[in-house]
Amino acid sequence: MLKRKKEVTYTYSPSSKTKVSKDIEENIEIIKTMLKDCDDVVFREFEVGGDGGEKMFLFYVDGMADKLLLDEFVLMPLMISSREVAPDFNQIKNKLYEVTKDNAMVVTDFKEMDIIEDIVMEVLSGDTALFISNTDKVLLIATKAFPTRSVSEPSAEIVIRGPRDGFTETIRINTALIRRRIRDPRFKIKQKRIGVRSKTDIAIMYIEDIVDKRVLDQLYSKLDKINIDAIIDSGYIQQLIEDKVFSIFPQAQTTERPDVVAAAVYEGRVGILVDNSPFALIVPVTINAFFQSGEDYYSRPVISTFIRFLRIIAGALSILAPSLYIAITSFHPQIIPAKLALSIAATREGVPFPAFVEAIIMEATFELLREAGVRLPRPIGSTIGIVGGLVIGQAAVAAGIVSPIMVIVVAITAISSFSITNYELATALRLLRFIFMIAASIYGLYGIVLSYIGTLIYVVNLKSFGTPYLAPLSPFYITDMKDSIFKLPLKYLKTRPLHFDPQDIIRQGDEDGSK
Amino acid sequence: MVPNDDKISQFQVALIVFLTPIGVGIFTLPSTLAKDVETNGWLSLILGGLVCLLEIYFICCIAKKYSPAKFTDVLKQLFGKFLGTIFAVIIFIYFLIFSALEVRLFAETTKMYLLYKTPLEYIIIPFLFLGIILARCGIEPIARFFEAVIYLVAITFILVFLLYLPKSDYSNLLPVLRIHPLKLLKGVEDSFFSFSGFEVLLLLFPFMRDSKKSFKVSAISIMLITFIYVVIFVQCIARFGVDYTKTLLYPTLSLIKSSDVPGAFIEGIEGLLFSLWIVLIFTTLAMFIFAYSVIAGDLLKQKEAKHIVILFLPAVYIVSLLPDNIASTFELVDKLIKSLGYFVILILPTLMFIVSKIKGERA
Numbered sequence: 001m002l003k004r005k006k007e008v009t010y011t012y013s014p015s016s017k018t019k020v021s022k023d024i025e026e027n028i029e030i031i032k033t034m035l036k037d038c039d040d041v042v043f044r045e046f047e048v049g050g051d052g053g054e055k056m057f058l059f060y061v062d063g064m065a066d067k068l069l070l071d072e073f074v075l076m077p078l079m080i081s082s083r084e085v086a087p088d089f090n091q092i093k094n095k096l097y098e099v100t101k102d103n104a105m106v107v108t109d110f111k112e113m114d115i116i117e118d119i120v121m122e123v124l125s126g127d128t129a130l131f132i133s134n135t136d137k138v139l140l141i142a143t144k145a146f147p148t149r150s151v152s153e154p155s156a157e158i159v160i161r162g163p164r165d166g167f168t169e170t171i172r173i174n175t176a177l178i179r180r181r182i183r184d185p186r187f188k189i190k191q192k193r194i195g196v197r198s199k200t201d202i203a204i205m206y207i208e209d210i211v212d213k214r215v216l217d218q219l220y221s222k223l224d225k226i227n228i229d230a231i232i233d234s235g236y237i238q239q240l241i242e243d244k245v246f247s248i249f250p251q252a253q254t255t256e257r258p259d260v261v262a263a264a265v266y267e268g269r270v271g272i273l274v275d276n277s278p279f280a281l282i283v284p285v286t287i288n289a290f291f292q293s294g295e296d297y298y299s300r301p302v303i304s305t306f307i308r309f310l311r312i313i314a315g316a317l318s319i320l321a322p323s324l325y326i327a328i329t330s331f332h333p334q335i336i337p338a339k340l341a342l343s344i345a346a347t348r349e350g351v352p353f354p355a356f357v358e359a360i361i362m363e364a365t366f367e368l369l370r371e372a373g374v375r376l377p378r379p380i381g382s383t384i385g386i387v388g389g390l391v392i393g394q395a396a397v398a399a400g401i402v403s404p405i406m407v408i409v410v411a412i413t414a415i416s417s418f419s420i421t422n423y424e425l426a427t428a429l430r431l432l433r434f435i436f437m438i439a440a441s442i443y444g445l446y447g448i449v450l451s452y453i454g455t456l457i458y459v460v461n462l463k464s465f466g467t468p469y470l471a472p473l474s475p476f477y478i479t480d481m482k483d484s485i486f487k488l489p490l491k492y493l494k495t496r497p498l499h500f501d502p503q504d505i506i507r508q509g510d511e512d513g514s515k
Numbered sequence: 516m517v518p519n520d521d522k523i524s525q526f527q528v529a530l531i532v533f534l535t536p537i538g539v540g541i542f543t544l545p546s547t548l549a550k551d552v553e554t555n556g557w558l559s560l561i562l563g564g565l566v567c568l569l570e571i572y573f574i575c576c577i578a579k580k581y582s583p584a585k586f587t588d589v590l591k592q593l594f595g596k597f598l599g600t601i602f603a604v605i606i607f608i609y610f611l612i613f614s615a616l617e618v619r620l621f622a623e624t625t626k627m628y629l630l631y632k633t634p635l636e637y638i639i640i641p642f643l644f645l646g647i648i649l650a651r652c653g654i655e656p657i658a659r660f661f662e663a664v665i666y667l668v669a670i671t672f673i674l675v676f677l678l679y680l681p682k683s684d685y686s687n688l689l690p691v692l693r694i695h696p697l698k699l700l701k702g703v704e705d706s707f708f709s710f711s712g713f714e715v716l717l718l719l720f721p722f723m724r725d726s727k728k729s730f731k732v733s734a735i736s737i738m739l740i741t742f743i744y745v746v747i748f749v750q751c752i753a754r755f756g757v758d759y760t761k762t763l764l765y766p767t768l769s770l771i772k773s774s775d776v777p778g779a780f781i782e783g784i785e786g787l788l789f790s791l792w793i794v795l796i797f798t799t800l801a802m803f804i805f806a807y808s809v810i811a812g813d814l815l816k817q818k819e820a821k822h823i824v825i826l827f828l829p830a831v832y833i834v835s836l837l838p839d840n841i842a843s844t845f846e847l848v849d850k851l852i853k854s855l856g857y858f859v860i861l862i863l864p865t866l867m868f869i870v871s872k873i874k875g876e877r878a
Contacts, residue, residue, distance in 0.1 A: 332629065334783040443641075445790040446629050450641050453797055457649045460659045474662035476526055 010034065014196060018116040024133040028057055030116055035059075041123075048078050049089035054096055057131040064126035066145035073106040074130070074141060097135040109142035121199060148173065154256035154278075156423055159295040166256045171201050171275035174258070178205060178271065181262035192223060194237070198230035202237065205261070205271040212268055212501045215284060215465045219270055234274040234281050241283070244462065248431050250424040251464040253285040260294045268502030284465035286499065288472065288484050290425040291315065296487050304487040311419055312485065318416035318426075319433050322359045323440035323448050325409045329355040331444030350400040356441035358402050362410045363437070365392050367430070370414075471499035522724040527658035529732035531719065531802060532571075534661050534668065536712035536740055538799035539620040543845075544709050544744060545751035545766040552702030553757050554687070555694050556748045562699075563706025564741035567713060568734055570860065573868035575730040578720040580871055586718045587813040593870045600814065602863065606717075607810040609855045611827060613711075614803035615834035616848050618643060621796045623841045628768065628789045639835055643828065646797065650804040651824040654722045657805055664794050671791040676746065678774035678784075683753040707861070708852050709744065712799055713737060714860045715806050764841075804831070 010018070010030045021027055028045070035041045042062050047053040056078065060070070082104060083089070092099045101112075113119050114137050119129045126144035151173065154166030167174045175189050186208045193199045202223070206216060222241040231237060234254065242251040255261060256278055261271040264282045272281040282289075291311045296304040329348065333341040351358055369388040376384055396402045413433070420426040432455060439447030462469040472480035480497045482488040494508045523531075548556035581589045591599035622638040630638060649660055716733055720726055751766045754773060763769050772785040808823040817823060838844040 332783070332786050335786050337782040443633070443638075444629060445786065446625055446638070446793065449790050449793045450645065453645050453794065454648075456660060456663050457645065457652070457656075460663055461652055461656050468659060470659065470663050473666070474659045475524065476662050476665075 012117075014117070016117060020114045020116055020119075020131075020136045020138055022134055022136050024055055024057060024131055027116070027131050031059065031120065034116075034120060044075075046075070046079060048082060048096070048100075049093070050083055053089060054093065055133045058128055060123060060128040060143060061126065064146040065128050065143040069107065069143055069145070070128060070141075074128075077104045077106055097132050097137060100130075100132060101139060105139070105141070107141055107143075111140045111142075112137050113140050114138065125199070125201075144172075146170075151177070157255060157257055157260075157293075157421070159293060159298075161298045162295050163257075163259050165258060167258060167273075167278040167280060169276050169278055171203055171273055174273050174278075174280070175203055175205070177258035178262055178265070178273075181258060182207070182265060187265065194223065194226050194228070195231045196227065196229050198232070200231040201275040202231070203273040205265055205273065207265055207268070210266070210268040210496070210502045210504050211270060212503070214501075215270060215467075218465055219272075219283060231274060232276070234272065234277040234279045237272060237274055238281055243464075247462065248428040249459065249462060249469065250422075250428070251283075251285065251462070251469075253282040253289050253422070254279045254424060255282065256280070257294055263294065263297070264289075266507070267496050268500045268504075284463075284467035284500065285469075286464065286467055286471045287459070287469055288497075290420065290422040293421040297490075301487050301489040305485075308485060308487060311421065314416040314419040315425075315429060318413050318420070318429050319436055320448065321409050321413045321416070322363055322433060323436035323451075325406065326355045326359050326437060327440040327444040327448055330441070335445075344403070344405055347403040347405060351403050352400070354441075355406075356437065358406050359409070359437055360434075362396070362402055362406050363413070363433070365396075366410050366414055467499060467501075472497065475499075520724075521653050521655045521722065523654055523658040523719070523722050524724055525726075525728045525732050527662065528716075528719060528723060528729055529736045530661040530665060531658060532713050532716055532733040533736035533739060534665075534795065534798040535715050535802045536710045536799070537743070538617055538712065538796045539624060540709045540711075541744065541747065542624060542765040542767045544705075545748045545770075546760050546763050547705050548702055548748060549752065549757050549760040549766075551705055552694060552699055554690065554752060555692060555699060556702060556706075556752070557688075557745045558692070559699055559702030560706045560709075560741060560744050560748060562703045563710065564737055564744075566703065566707050566861075567710045567737050570864045571713060571716065571733050571737065572730060573864040574714075574716050575733070577864070577867050577871050578717075578726060578729070580875065581720075582726055583721045583723075585721050585813055587810060589867070593867055593874065603810055603814055605855065606859050606863070607807050607814065609851075609859045610803050610807035610810065611831060612834055612851060612855070614646075614800055614807065615831045615837075616844065616851070617796065617800055617803065618646075618831070619835040619838065619844050620841075620848070621793070621800075622835075623844065624765065624768075624789070625793070627765075628786055635836070639832065642797070642800070643832060643835075646800040646804050647824055647828055649801040650808060651821045653821075654719075654805065657801060660801070661798055664798065667791060667794055671788065671795070672743065674784075674788060674791075675771065678750075678771060680750060680754050680770070680773065681775050683750070684756075685749075685753045687752050687756045688749060706744070708856055710737065710740060711852070711856060711860050712802070714864070715802050717864070718806055718809050 010033045012034050018030065028043075032043065040062050041059055043057070043059045045055065045057045048056055058070070058074070078100065101110075113122070113129075119138055119140060122140055123129050126146055128141045128143045130139040130141060132139070148170045149168045151165045151168055153164045157166075165177060167177065179187070179189070184207065188204075188206055188208055190204045192202045192204065194202050204216075204219065204223075219241065223237075226237075226240050228236070228240070238250070238252045238254065239245060244251065252272075253264070258280075261280045261282060265271050269285075270283050272283070274281075291308055296308065328335055329344060333345070336344075348355075348358075353361070366388075369384055369392070373381060373384045373388075393407050397404050397407060417426050417430060420429065432451075435455075436448055436451045439451040441447070443450060459469055460474065468475060471477065472484050477497075477499050479495060480499055483493055483497065491508075495505045496502045496507050498505065545556065548559065552559050577589065581592065584592070587599065587603045590602050593599065594602060618639055619635075621642065622635045625638050626633065626635060649657060713733065713736075716729070720729070723729065747767055747770070751760050751770050754770055755763070755766065760766050768785050768789060771788050772783070774784065804824060807827065811817075811823045811827065812819070815823065838847050
């Protein structure tokens with residue numbers, strides 16, 4: 001049989017919408033033109049109904065689709081089983097599409113589509129398209145099965161008590177981790193594709209009747225404005241939805257823990273998952289979240305309160321310790337007892353630098369060690385400990401470059417900054433520390449107070465999706481104090497945090513079951 | 516999400532009325548009182564607080580009637596366009612000069628207790644600069660800033676109250692009430708002006724989300740301030756005695772200096788406490804700057820007060836450097852209080868109250 005080959009002239013553009021033609025050859029031609037030089041795409045043409053049967057065509061991306069499923073549950077019934085059972089092929093020849101869809105394929109999840117660009121889009125994310133001759137519809141079989149990392153414990157947020165699962169790079173697994181924790185039909189997972197070329201899946205998660213609708217609207221309007229070629233990680237989204245891009249303070253919370261996201265969603269906040277990124281974003285965020293850990297809610301409340309105080313003190317110390325050292329040694333030695341002042345002066349006797357230079361040297365060294373420690377391959381990671389601890393610490397003192405007190409100060413700073421739960425905030429405080437040190441070297445204690453006031457003015461003006469950054473401390477919400485600096489027993493946490501302005505504020509009804 | 520309407524809550528009003536009056540005045544207050552009324556200072560403080568409450572009552576009554584009209588508009592309605600404008604200008608000058616003098620006194624104290632060698636100009640400039648930055652953010656960020664510092668302020672006061680004062684003798688407070696009533700009035704006057712700063716309440720009403728409880732919350736703030744002042748005065752007299760207190764320049768700081776921290780890790784606690792106190796002085800400054808820029812903005816018919824804040828910065832800076840030394844600064848403060856201060860915080864609210872009553876009856 002001779003077929004007249006149609007001339008196909010086709011050029012791809014993301015906005016074009018080409019209808020699937022009834023002529024299967026034309027469709028094949030368009031798709032092959034479109035996916036020319038894409039050697040990871042597999043095309044398979046075959047005939048149904050034995051020799052002289054009708055032509056079918058499927059294509060998928062090798063490595064992203066489940067080959068076994070295609071072989072056994074799509075090709076097998078279509079090519080072989082269909083010939084072994086009644087009715088005969090010739091009887092159903094004219095309604096091939098319906099029969100294929102309803103009787104032949106042994107897969108649960110497929111859709112009908114008729115725009116070629118959309119079909120290619122779906123195939124590139126792992127599905128398989130099945131073209132049937134003389135039909136202007138295409139069956140899209142869900143065959144996504146690509147290499148994924150299994151769910152494992154998050155490395156940046158470790159808890160002693162609490163779930164051990166963390167997000168992976170696959171958005172579907174991640175949404176499942178959250179859905180398992182929120183079995184409520186009112187919990188919505190809205191998906192969007194962002195990135196002109198990357199078409200990355202973004203999932204926006206919230207509970208419909210708790211979330212503050214204004215936050216949601218604001219988020220959508222910001223997401224709609226994004227017009228970028230690719231979204232590689234959730235960090236891209238974070239930067240694109242934040243108001244103050246130069247700020248050192250993160251205006252969205254990042255976490256690797258599904259339990260943290262679920263808890264936030266229950267509080268009326270919005271979670272954002274990005275495909276290919278194990279970090280979820282939570283908006284809005286307040287300073288509160290940075291000193292809390294998921295663990296606080298699982299362990300005993302009094303101890304949690306104590307630990308929260310500890311973290312706040314650690315946060316203050318990690319900013320203040322070196323600048324206080326500078327201020328006291330070079331401006332106000334009278335503040336500390338005379339004996340201590342004398343012994344500090346004695347240890348500093350051989351040090352040729354002013355306190356500021358001494359502190360900068362040691363803090364910069366510490367930052368270097370820290371950065372190197374992160375980048376070092378694991379087997380030689382412990383080298384950094386030896387180099388840092390022995391060589392820099394002890395040798396620098398022995399060489400008379402820094403005083404032993406300075407080494408203690410740096411150690412306190414380091415330990416304090418590691419006890420802040422949020423990595424991004426800890427980094428912000430690291431930067432602040434240097435500003436405080438410079439101010440202390442010029443004005444002493446007055447400089448520290450000035451930089452405190454300056455920082456506070458900045459933070460007070462900062463908002464994350466309309467929520468003041470320092471809430472519930474400023475503006476002050478008395479009822480939210482139960483779960484901010486303090487952590488009352490769960491029995492008393494009857495309302496959701498009001499500073500997120502949830503629609504439904506009651507989280508725990510009375511004992512008789514009423515609200 | 517908090518509505519972004521540049522309005523403040525009643526709690527924030529209470530904080531503003533609480534934090535604005537407390538500034539540098541408290542450092543000298545005990546010696547001024549000791550000079551004028553000897554041991555009866557605490558009584559005059561309480562009486563001064565009561566007068567202050569009365570003024571606040573007047574302010575709230577006027578506000579209830581005219582709210583949410585702007586302050587300058589209220590003035591114009593009450594006293595006519597010409598007189599109202601003049602009054603507004605006087606209040607503007609009052610806030611401007613007092614913010615300048617507040618900065619000067621603060622700089623002098625800082626120089627004395629923290630930075631012996633730094634020239635005044637270098638102390639004043641960054642402080643004013645920060646004050647301007649905060650003031651131009653608008654009332655809502657200012658209020659949130661006040662809320663954010665209240666924790667530190669609370670720590671400061673707790674530290675001051677917990678000070679262990681060896682050799683305190685509370686019998687120094689005797690004799691009580693052995694004083695001519697007219698002389699006591701002099702003390703009441705001193706006390707009353709130590710509360711100056713509460714008058715910013717006049718300007719706050721257009722910014723309130725709901726002003727029903729404003730008298731109650733401001734009254735609580737004033738009572739709290741009275742309590743703090745009385746405690747400090749009593750401690751000073753008990754520790755130093757009347758005669759010695761009179762001679763001290765900054766009795767409050769001397770009091771802190773004379774305290775003893777058992778098992779001391781910190782010895783010179785007055786430097787540390789004074790640094791914490793800087794935040795309190797800063798709140799006063801920021802509020803005064805905001806106050807004068809609001810009035811200037813209204814007078815110049817500007818919608819945004821943002822640029823006005825910067826416009827008058829040189830004036831504040833120059834006025835703050837006018838007095839030659841600390842003694843002449845105190846003299847100037849005294850002179851201004853006797854003239855401008857009397858008018859703005861005592862006479863004007865009373866006058867406004869009376870006129871509004873008369874006008875109200877007519878209407």
